[in-house]
Amino acid sequence: MQIDKEIDTRGLNCPLPILKAKKALSELQSGQVLKVVSTDSGSIRDFQAFAKQTGNELLEQQTVEKDYIHVLRRR
Numbered sequence: 001m002q003i004d005k006e007i008d009t010r011g012l013n014c015p016l017p018i019l020k021a022k023k024a025l026s027e028l029q030s031g032q033v034l035k036v037v038s039t040d041s042g043s044i045r046d047f048q049a050f051a052k053q054t055g056n057e058l059l060e061q062q063t064v065e066k067d068y069i070h071v072l073r074r075r
Contacts, residue, residue, distance in 0.1 A: 001059070001071065004032040010039045010067065017043050018050050021072065025056060028074045033059065036070045043068050 007024050009017035017038045024034050036047070044061060047070040051058035060071040 006035040
């Protein structure tokens with residue numbers, strides 16, 4: 001999968017990872033892909049809700065050690 005932009009929100013708690021992702025998505029073209037790396041355990045459900053509310057597609061979520069990785073496609 002091609003990632004067009006990646007942001008690191010490690011160490012930040014809700015709602016900052018979502019806010020930074022929203023800003024990063026606004027800088028992308030429709031169809032481009034954003035990867036967000038977070039350490040906030042609540043970010044799993046936060047990004048699911050964010051995708052439903054905004055219409056951006058949540059392509060993937062995974063946990064790697066202490067990191068939560070979210071991959072979104074801009075609508």
